[in-house]
Amino acid sequence: MSKETILLVDDERNIVDLARMYLEQEGFKVEAAYDGKTALTKIPSLQPALIVLDLMLPVVDGWEVCRRVRTGSDVPIIMLTARDDDVDKIVGLELGADDYLTKPFNPRELVARVKAILRRAGHAPSGDKPIALGDLVVDPARREVTVAGKPVELRTKEFDLLLVLAENRGLVLSRDKLLELAWGYDFAGQTRTVDVHVAHLRDKLAGGNVEIETVWGVGYKLVA
Secondary structure, three states: OOOOEEEEEOOOHHHHHHHHHHHHHOOOEEEEEOOHHHHHHHHHHHOOOEEEEEOOOOOOOHHHHHHHHHOOOOOOEEEEEOOOOHHHHHHHHHOOOOEEEEOOOOHHHHHHHHHHHHHHHOOOOOOOOOEEEOOEEEEOOOOEEEEOOEEOOOOHHHHHHHHHHHHOOOOOEEHHHHHHHHHOOOOOOOOHHHHHHHHHHHHHHOOOOOEEEEEOOOEEEEEO
């Protein structure tokens, strides 16, 4: 079985070297790019399993790299931000990033998040039966969603989040619980990630008879 390739995009070579060491120890193949333009050139031929993307890059910044990647690929993206600033995180998530880490970060945490995202992205057991609620059908095995018989295009994390809500349809799940179940690990307090992805899902499910309901002070539930 070939190693999964991780593309590290950061202009700080010490960060790239440290992350590379930890990821390679876990069996990943690691490629690096030190500016956004080089990253965009490498991605089509590398076909990485996941991209770790710094926002503050020379030549082409991380926001623009994320935007361009998302025009033609659903590859998971973990963005790195040097500021503990909600604006950076929200913009990155809105552009299609799956997760974020604030610098400085523990390389072991990066590895854990990479593994969790790839594990969820590859989750497609053949025995999983489609889940139907109202006119919504979520097919875990095919990773497909339809609303009133029409296919709905979802990004990796959007599907993971919707699947968790569908598996627990009618039940209220807290943001922390959704982080744990859909992202595969706990990073309590980073609930903005859930809110942004819920907003995306609501837009894409609009027109059907199923909605994600907010239970104020508690969390979210999927209802018909």
